[in-house]
């Protein structure tokens with residue numbers, strides 16, 4: 001099946017909702033590029049770049065990195081794509097980022113198509129994140145420095161305060177689809193696909 005040239009999907013949802021895993025699968029199956037800002041930022045921290053050194057304290061504290069840094073990163077990332085077939089995982093996270101993304105996508109002639117919102121109750125989110133931290137440590141890696149209960153709670157607060165408004169932003173544009181994020185990975189994936197029909 002030939003795929004349309006442009007497709008833009010934004011995965012919204014609190015930390016621990018399963019955005020990364022689901023986005024990975026959708027990207028593989030629909031020939032999309034997954035753009036995870038968390039991964040890009042962590043890579044800078046690991047490589048010890050100037051940017052990495054600047055933002056490490058923010059990631060460790062569960063705070064958002066300033067909008068202008070994110071917007072520059074995304075602008076760069078989209079710059080030399082031929083046909084914009086992307087899934088954003090963890091971006092945008094503020095209204096300013098969403099507005100800038102709309103400007104950028106308009107320039108590229110690739111408007112947002114779908115915004116699945118993965119919904120998971122708070123206590124389950126914290127459990128999942130703490131478990132992810134535990135498993136990473138158990139398998140010999142150091143894991144994510146922000147996968148502790150304390151930072152996870154902070155990240156939920158940040159989501160509520162800064163990212164929740166995007167639900168209305170995309171809702172008003174008719175892109176938002178609420179998806180029950182409780183269940184097996186397959187169940188949730190099927191619900192995401194149903195929401196994009």
Ligand code: AMP
Nearest residue numbers: 037038058059062063064065090091093
């Ligand atoms: P994530 O892997 O998406 O949970 O992101 C991990 C951390 O990276 C967040 O807690 C923020 O510190 C930072 N981060 C990732 N994406 C963004 C974004 N769009 N805006 C601001 N900070 C971000």
